Amino acid sequence: MTTLLEVSGLGITFGGLKAVQDVGFRVNPGEIVSVIGPNGAGKTTLFNMISGVYKPSTGSVKLDGENVTSMDPYLLARRGLSRTFQNLQIFQTMTVLENAISGFHLQEMGPLLADLFHLPSMKSRAGKAETEARALLERVRLGNAAEKEASSLSYGALKRLEIARALALKPRVLLLDEPAAGCNAVETEEIDHLIAEVAASGVAILLVEHDMKMVMRISNHIVVLDHGEKIAEGRPEEVSRNPKVIEAYLGTEAANA
Amino acid sequence: MVTKRVTLLILAILVIASPFFFPSSFYYRIGSLIFVNGLAVTGLVILIGYAGQISLGHAGFAGIGGYSCALLPAHLGLHPGIAAIVGAILSGAIAWLVGRPILRLKGHYLAIATLGFGILVSMVLANEAWLTKGPDGIEVPDLGLKDVLELVGLDLSNSQFWYWFSGIAFVIGAWVALNLYDSPSGRALRALHGSEIAARTVGIDVARLKLQAFVISAVYASLAGSLLALQNKFITPDVAGFMHSIEWVTMAVLGGAGSVLGAFFGAAILTTLPQVLTVFQEYEQILLGLVMMLCMIFMRDGLLPSVLRLIRGKDK
Amino acid sequence: MAELMQFVLSGLTVGAVYALVALGFTIIYNASDVVNFAQGEFVMLGGMITVFANMAGLPIPLAALTAIVVTAVAGVALNKLAIEPARGAPVVSLIIITIGASIFMRGLAQVVFDKQLHRFPAFTGDTPIMIMGATILPQALWVLFGALVVFAGLWAFFTRTLTGKAVLATSNNRLAAQLVGINTNWVMTMSFALSAGIGALAGVLVTPITNTSYDVGIALALKGFAAAMLGGMGNPIGALVGGLLLGLIEALTAGYISSVYKDAAAFVVILLVLFFMPRGIFGKSSTDRV
Numbered sequence: 001m002t003t004l005l006e007v008s009g010l011g012i013t014f015g016g017l018k019a020v021q022d023v024g025f026r027v028n029p030g031e032i033v034s035v036i037g038p039n040g041a042g043k044t045t046l047f048n049m050i051s052g053v054y055k056p057s058t059g060s061v062k063l064d065g066e067n068v069t070s071m072d073p074y075l076l077a078r079r080g081l082s083r084t085f086q087n088l089q090i091f092q093t094m095t096v097l098e099n100a101i102s103g104f105h106l107q108e109m110g111p112l113l114a115d116l117f118h119l120p121s122m123k124s125r126a127g128k129a130e131t132e133a134r135a136l137l138e139r140v141r142l143g144n145a146a147e148k149e150a151s152s153l154s155y156g157a158l159k160r161l162e163i164a165r166a167l168a169l170k171p172r173v174l175l176l177d178e179p180a181a182g183c184n185a186v187e188t189e190e191i192d193h194l195i196a197e198v199a200a201s202g203v204a205i206l207l208v209e210h211d212m213k214m215v216m217r218i219s220n221h222i223v224v225l226d227h228g229e230k231i232a233e234g235r236p237e238e239v240s241r242n243p244k245v246i247e248a249y250l251g252t253e254a255a256n257a
Numbered sequence: 258m259v260t261k262r263v264t265l266l267i268l269a270i271l272v273i274a275s276p277f278f279f280p281s282s283f284y285y286r287i288g289s290l291i292f293v294n295g296l297a298v299t300g301l302v303i304l305i306g307y308a309g310q311i312s313l314g315h316a317g318f319a320g321i322g323g324y325s326c327a328l329l330p331a332h333l334g335l336h337p338g339i340a341a342i343v344g345a346i347l348s349g350a351i352a353w354l355v356g357r358p359i360l361r362l363k364g365h366y367l368a369i370a371t372l373g374f375g376i377l378v379s380m381v382l383a384n385e386a387w388l389t390k391g392p393d394g395i396e397v398p399d400l401g402l403k404d405v406l407e408l409v410g411l412d413l414s415n416s417q418f419w420y421w422f423s424g425i426a427f428v429i430g431a432w433v434a435l436n437l438y439d440s441p442s443g444r445a446l447r448a449l450h451g452s453e454i455a456a457r458t459v460g461i462d463v464a465r466l467k468l469q470a471f472v473i474s475a476v477y478a479s480l481a482g483s484l485l486a487l488q489n490k491f492i493t494p495d496v497a498g499f500m501h502s503i504e505w506v507t508m509a510v511l512g513g514a515g516s517v518l519g520a521f522f523g524a525a526i527l528t529t530l531p532q533v534l535t536v537f538q539e540y541e542q543i544l545l546g547l548v549m550m551l552c553m554i555f556m557r558d559g560l561l562p563s564v565l566r567l568i569r570g571k572d573k
Numbered sequence: 574m575a576e577l578m579q580f581v582l583s584g585l586t587v588g589a590v591y592a593l594v595a596l597g598f599t600i601i602y603n604a605s606d607v608v609n610f611a612q613g614e615f616v617m618l619g620g621m622i623t624v625f626a627n628m629a630g631l632p633i634p635l636a637a638l639t640a641i642v643v644t645a646v647a648g649v650a651l652n653k654l655a656i657e658p659a660r661g662a663p664v665v666s667l668i669i670i671t672i673g674a675s676i677f678m679r680g681l682a683q684v685v686f687d688k689q690l691h692r693f694p695a696f697t698g699d700t701p702i703m704i705m706g707a708t709i710l711p712q713a714l715w716v717l718f719g720a721l722v723v724f725a726g727l728w729a730f731f732t733r734t735l736t737g738k739a740v741l742a743t744s745n746n747r748l749a750a751q752l753v754g755i756n757t758n759w760v761m762t763m764s765f766a767l768s769a770g771i772g773a774l775a776g777v778l779v780t781p782i783t784n785t786s787y788d789v790g791i792a793l794a795l796k797g798f799a800a801a802m803l804g805g806m807g808n809p810i811g812a813l814v815g816g817l818l819l820g821l822i823e824a825l826t827a828g829y830i831s832s833v834y835k836d837a838a839a840f841v842v843i844l845l846v847l848f849f850m851p852r853g854i855f856g857k858s859s860t861d862r863v
C-alpha cells in the first residue's frame with residue numbers, strides 16, 4: 001500500500017522555544033493513526049504544521065509523494081487534505097446548511113460573473129452542492145437543523161457540523177483534532193462509527209483525541225508525543241504497554257480514571 | 258434574514274411609491290441622493306458586511322468615477338455615459354492593483370492603508386489643477402438621456418429624471434449584491450469573514466476573494482461618484498475626501514453592515530439627517546456627532562438587525 | 574547644507590507634535606484596543622481653551638494648565654460616556670464612535686468658541702535662534718523639549734511606578750490583569766485622561782507657531798494615526814520614531830519635491846512601509862492560534 005501522508009523530522013520553534021521537534025510518521029489509505037500525549041505535548045501544533053496553518057522550521061510533509069511543506073491550507077485542500085479544529089472554527093453567522101455547503105466550495109466555485117448575475121451555470125453548481133450538503137447533514141444527524149443559524153447549535157452538534165464540512169471536501173487525508181471533545185457517550189460512539197466508516201472508504205485519518213477508550217478502540221497505529229517529541233509509536237496494545245508512555249501519559253490518565 | 262425577493266420588493270415599492278408623498282420637487286433631489294449613496298453603501302456592504310474587510314478610503318473611487326465623467330468627455334470626446342463605464346473599469350483596475358498588497362493587512366492596518374489611498378486620490382484631484390482645475394471643481398457635461406426621453410414623449414423635470422435614474426441604478430445594484438450574497442463567491446466571502454483559517458482549509462483562496470470584493474465595491478463607489486457628478490453637472494475633489502468615505506462607512510454600519518436593506522436605511526437616514534439638521538444651523542455638527550455615537554453605542558449591529566431582533570424578541 | 578538643516582529642524586518640530594498625537598493614540602490603544610480618532614480634537618481643545626482662558630484674563634501658564642485639565646476631563650468623559658458602554662462592539666463601530674466624538678467636539682468648539690484663527694504669544698519671544706546656518710524659533714525648542722519631557726516622563730511612569738505597570742499589564746491581557754486585582758476600568762479612565770492631557774499639551778506648545786482654530790483636529794488625527802501605524806501600533810517608542818520620521822519626510826518633501834504634496838508624502842510612506850512590514854517598523858508579528 002502506498003503511503004498517503006508522510007511526515008518526517010517536523011519541528012517548529014516559537015520565540016526560541018522548541019514546541020515540536022523531529023516528529024515523523026506515516027499514514028496509509030484507510031488507516032487511522034492517532035496522536036496522543038499530555039496537554040501541551042504539541043499535538044495541535046503538529047496538526048497546524050501539517051495542515052499549513054503554521055510554517056514548520058524543520059522537516060517535511062509529503063502528500064501522496066508530493067512535498068507540500070508550508071503550503072497554504074487552501075492549496076492543500078485542493079490536493080485532498082482537510083481538517084477540523086480543536087476549538088471550533090465554524091462560520092457562526094451562516095446557517096448550518098451554508099456551513100456544510102462551504103465545504104463544497106471547490107466544487108461549486110465558478111466564474112464571478114455567474115455569481116453576480118445568478119446565471120444558470122452557477123445555479124446548477126450551487127444546487128448540486130446543496131443537495132450533497134443536505135445528504136451529508138443527514139449523515140451527521142443535522143438534517144433537521146439545516147436552516148438554523150450555526151451559532152444556535154449545541155457544542156456537540158457543532159463538532160459534527162465541522163466533521164461534515166471537512167468530509168464535504170471528499171478528502172484523501174483527514175485530520176481530526178479532538179472530534180469527540182465535549183460530546184456525551186452516545187455522541188462519542190456516533191463519531192466513533194463515522195470515523196471508522198470514513199476510514200473504511202479509503203481515507204487516511206490522523207486523529208488527536210483525549211478519549212483513550214476511543215483511541216484504543218479505533219486506531220490502527222498510535223504516535224505518542226511528550227514535550228514536543230515523539231516518545232513512542234506502535235499498535236495500540238504495544239503503546240499501552242510501553243513504560244515510557246505510561247510514565248508520560250497513561251500514568252496520569254489512569255490515575256484520573 | 259430578510260430574503261432576496263422581499264428585499265427587492267420593498268426597495269422597488271419605496272422607489273416607486275415615495276414620490277406620491279413628496280410635498281415639493283426638492284424631495285426628488287434628496288431621494289436621488291439617497292439612491293446614489295445607497296449604491297455606494299451597497300458596495301461597502303459587500304466589502305464590510307460580507308467579507309469583513311474595512312475601508313476608510315472608498316470615496317477615492319467615487320472621485321475616479323466622478324472625474325472620469327468630467328475629463329473623458331472633455332479630452333477624449335467620450336459620451337458621459339461611456340465615460341462613467343470607463344471610470345468604473347478604471348476604478349476596478351486601480352482597486353485590483355492597490356488591493357493586492359493592501360488586503361494582506363488586517364483591522365486598523367487595513368484602515369490606515371485604505372485611508373491613505375483615499376487621501377492620495379483626493380490630493381491628486383485637488384493639486385493637479387492643469388487637468389482637474391483644482392479644488393474649485395470642474396464642470397461635467399450633460400448625460401443627454403433626459404432629452405432622448407423627451408423625444409419619446411416622457412417629459413420629466415431634471416430632478417425627477419435623476420430620481421428615477423438613480424433609483425433604477427440603486428435597485429439593480431441591490432439585485433447584484435443580493436445575488437452575490439447567495440452564491441458560491443458570497444458564501445466564501447462570508448465564510449472568510451467568520452473564520453479565515455477555516456475558510457482556507459475548505460479550499461477558499463482568501464486573498465483572491467477579498468480582492469474580488471474590494472474590486473466590486475470599488476466599482477459600486479465609482480458608479481455612485483459618476484452619478485453624483487452627472488446629476489450635479491459639477492464635481493469637486495471633496496467627493497473623494499476622507500469625510501465622504503467616513504459618511505459611507507457610517508451609513509453601511511448604521512443600517513447593519515450585513516444587509517442591503519440596511520444599506521438603504523443607513524443611506525436614507527444619514528442623507529436626510531443633515532437636511533433636517535440645517536434647521537439647527539450651528540448645532541448641526543454637534544447633533545450629527547451625537548447621532549453617530551448614540552447609534553453605534555445602542556445599536557452596535559446596526560439599525561436593521563437591532564430592530565429585527567426587537568420584533569422577533571417580542572414574538573416569543 | 575544650511576538648507577537641509579533648516580528642513581530637518583522644521584521637520585523635527587512638526588514631527589514632535591505628530592509624535593505626541595501618536596503617543597496619545599498608543600496609550601488609548603494599549604488600554605482599550607480602540608483607535609481614537611478624536612485624538613486630534615484634544616490638541617485643538619488644548620490650543621483653543623488656552624486662547625480663550627487667556628482672553629478671559631488668565632495668564633498663559635494658568636490658561637494652559639486649565640486647558641490641559643479640562644481636556645483631560647473631556648477625555649475621561651469620552652471614555653465613560655461613549656467607549657465603555659460600547660465595549661465589545663466591532664472595530665468599525667468603535668471607529669465610527671470616535672469619529673462621531675471628533676465631529677461632536679469640533680461642533681461644540683465652533684459654538685462655544687468661534688470659527689476664527691487664533692494664537693497667543695510664544696513663551697519666550699519670537700527672535701529666531703541660529704543653529705548651523707539654519708534658524709529655529711524659540712517656541713519650536715519648547716515643542717521639542719516638551720515632547721522629550723513627556724516621553725521621558727512616560728517611560729519612567731511605565732517602568733518605575735506600580736500604576737504604570739498596571740497599565741502595561743492591562744494592555745497585555747485584560748483578563749489576567751483583572752485576575753491579579755488590577756482595576757482595569759480605572760486604568761482605562763487614566764489612559765484617556767493621560768492621552769487627552771498629552772494632546773492638549775501638544776496643542777498648547779504648538780499654537781504660537783501654527784495658530785489654531787476649531788477645525789485643526791482632523792488633519793492632526795490622521796497624521797498622528799499614520800505616525801502611530803508607521804512606528805507600529807501600541808508601541809510608545811514606535812510613536813516617537815514614527816512621529817519624528819513623518820515630520821522629517823514631510824519637511825523634506827516640501828523642501829525638495831513639492832510643497833503641495835507634503836501631506837501626501839506621509840501616506841505614500843505609510844503605504845510603502847505597510848507593503849513590506851505589515852505591522853509597522855516596531856510591530857511584533859503574531860501567530861493565529863487555532
